[in-house]
Every structure is written in C-alpha cells, then in structure tokens.
Amino acid sequence: MRMINRRPERSIAIVLAMIPFVAMLIAYAVGSDVRRAANPADKLLPAPSHVVESAGRLATEPDKRSGEVLLWRDTRASLVRLGLGVGLAAAIGLGFGLLIGLLPIARAALAPFIATLSLIPPLAVLPILFIVFGLGEVSKVALIAIGVTPFLIRDLSQRVLEIPQEMILKAQTLGASSWQIMTRVALPQVLPRLIQAVRLSLGPAWLFLIAAEAIAATEGLGYRIFLVRRYLAMDVILPYVAWITFLAFAIDWTLRAVSRKAFRWVEEDRL
C-alpha cells in the first residue's frame, strides 16, 4: 500500500503524537545527566527533578519583598497587556475591515495606506513608543496593538469582500441601508473570521509582548525570563517558557471553543 494511503488507527495516532514529546524529554534528561556527570554544579541543563521542584516553588512561594507569588503576578501583568493590546487591535481591525471591505470609497482611501503601514516592522517603532508613551504600560499595549492591527484590518477587509455578493444584493433588495448591511449582514458574517484572525495574530502578539517586557518592565513573564537570564537560572526560565506555551494553548483552545459555540451556523456551513 502506498504511504499516502496508510492511515494510523486512533490509538496508534495518539502514541505517534506522543513520541516527539517523550523524545524531547528523554533527550533533555540524557543531556542533563551527561553535563552534570562532568560538572555537578552545571546550570545549563539542571536535572528534571530540580526543574519540577523549582516550578512548584515558583507557583506557590510568595516573594519575600512583595509577599506575592511572582508567577501569578507576572502572569496577570502579561495577560492584561496581551488582552488589551489584542482587544484593541481586534476592535480597530473589525471597524476598519468592515469599512474597507464594504465601502468602495473607504477602500480607495485606506487600503494602500494600510498596506504600507503593514510593511513597517513593529519592533522598529518600539523606541518611538517608549519615547512617546514612556516606559509604562501604554507603550507595551501599543506595541502589541500596532504589531497585529494591520494584519487584522487586511484579513478582515478581505473576509468582508469574500461575503457572497448575492447576500449583499439580497439585503439591498429588501431595503437595507449601508449601515444595516454593515451591522446586520457583514458584521455577523465576519465575526467568526475575527476569532480566526485573532487566533492567528496571537503568536505575533506574544512575541511583541515579550520583546517589550524584556526591554522595559518591572513585572511580566517576559520580564522575568530576561531578568533571571543574568544568573543562568534555567530552573526558572524553563518553567516560565512551559507556562507561556500552556497559556498560548489555553487561549487558542478557548477561542476555538467560543467560536464553535457562538457561531453554530458556520460550523454547520463552511468550517
């Protein structure tokens, strides 16, 4: 049988999916053993047991100075920034996406401008943000928003343009105004696409968040990782990276679940 026609059974597929994860853990454990055999005080690949122990401490022990558990404090700070930045970008993206997708005049006026803006590497404007907004929360939220907004506008205006022309014409023949077509046809038609687009933009959003936190912050997941890097504290960095990965996964999963539940008509329709 051809390889392209050989499909794993469900149970085998699960085992296959686990192999890379297990392989990575084993590779780490072996590497760690080898290094610590040569130098028991090795900091680069601490023993897995040591990492787990450290993770437990990070999640439970309050900081001596603030009395707060740093992991939770960092998580809260980062998620607020991420939520504000992405939320702002989604609102702007949806608004402009609808305008550009639906109104030829807005499209003529804005589409080339947005296309140009989207070519600017967001990290290159980070210094400008720090100068304009200072080193506080605003510049970090702004970086995330600036980083993903052009993508969201372009993606959503494209989705609006992809709404079947038939539907827009039908609404017109029923007497709908431009505003009604925007709010009652185009908006609900692209809302599921908005969630998809936001899911896609979360990867870059995390990147911008961590970059901004690494440069100027007093708390946050990215801040912590870059802070402890000076002490080669892999036992802190690794749990933090795992935690960020988990958060990213959980947010994506939640958005997908929300989309499924809220947009039953799409699930039945096209997805």
Add this chain to the structure above:
Amino acid sequence: MSFVRVEDVYQSYDRRPILERISLSVPEGQFVSIVGASGCGKSTFLRLLLAQEQPTEGEIRIADASPAREPDRDRGVVFQQYSVFSHMTVRDNLIAAEEFAGTGLGARFWGSRRRAAAQRADAVLERVGLGHVAHAFPAALSGGMRQRLAIAQALAGKPRILLLDEPFGALDPGTRLSMHEFLGDIRDDTGMTIFMVTHDLEEGFKLGDRVLVFDKPRWDPDDPDAYGATITYDFDTRMPGAPFPHLLKKDVTDVRHSA
C-alpha cells in the same frame, strides 16, 4: 399595459459587447423565462433588471419610474445560492426582510413588534412548508428548502418584480419538480411579474408565459467576442396551437449544443 420596459439596451464590459439591441415590453403579472447558451449574457441581463449594473446604452423602467441606479425594494431576487442570510435562523431571515424594509438606523424589532413580525413570519413559513424548521439555520436545510426560504423572503419584501437566476440549477430533478409546483402556486397567489433565467428549456416553457431565447445573431468566426447576444426568439407559450413544440425540440438541441 407595459409594466417593465427595456429600451434598446446594450451592455459591454471593457468595450467587449455582451448584450446588444435588447428591447422588451412585459405586462404586469407575466412570467418571463430566459434561456440561452451559457455565457451568452442571461445573468448580465438580470443584473441590469436588478439595477446592480447600469446598461452601457438604453434604459430599463418599471411602471414608468425613472431607471433605478441601485438595487431597491421594487426588485426581489433569488440566485442559485447564497440567497438567504446564513447567520440568521429561518424565521429571522423572514423577520429581517421586514426589518430591512423599515426605516431608521437600528431597524431591529423588539418586544410586541417583534412578536407580531415573528407571527407573520411563522404564518409564511407554514404556508411554504418550512414551519417545522423555523429555528434552524439555513445550512441545516436541504437545497430545495433553502430556495423556498429565499423565494419567500424575497416576496416578503413586496417587490414589484421577482428576478430568479437559475434558482433551481443546483437541485436534483425530483426537488426541482416540486419547486416548479411551489413557484407556480406562489405565482398564482401573488400575480407577481417574474423573470427567470434557466438553462433548462423545458423548465422555461413549463413555467413561463413567455420564453425569451438569448443568442448571438451575428457571428464573426475570427473574433467570437465581436458581437453581443440579443433576443432571437420570443415565444408566447400560452398561444393555443402554436407550433412551438417541434420548434422547441429543435432549439433544445441547438441551445444545448452551443452551451
């Protein structure tokens, strides 16, 4: 007498003529079928009737009103697909037809007004055999049910003419037959003036009072795009003893082969 008047209409895209010299006078209540080879400009003609596009030359008037510049409530329309709002339930699709017709920014019905609209919607749904799926989304319906909803929704807007572009083109033959009956009944009830594009000649003759055949009267073998199509036959299907049955047979093959 003449309700829809098409006067010497030409339509070209980028100087390429698609339709030429189309003149037509349709009395109120007539069912006009439009047939012709695929790509000959039937949908283009329907877009002109819909006022989605303006003709390069000539004009189209309904009830002597000035030519429309965009689709409006005088024109109901149903396409082969996407003719209902997929994000609204079956019932909401009908309520939306009323809401869109109302003026005002939000134009969403609330409270007693919405309940009244819902009752009217349910009455219509009962009549078109969709009462049992009022809460379903269009994607859950069969193709025939979806088109019944699309037609009911278009009529809920109380248009003066109804435009159908291959409305049954995606349906299986059995469903199509029941849709013929459905459309016939609706037509008897409302006396609506209907233009229906179809690639099925039999369907066109069965439903239409009148069948228009679109074709290119002139043909340049070196440049097939040189000329546009026009109305080459205009059959009155109600004329008793008209010789169209054998004419029809001949044209069935003609039109199908060129398609």
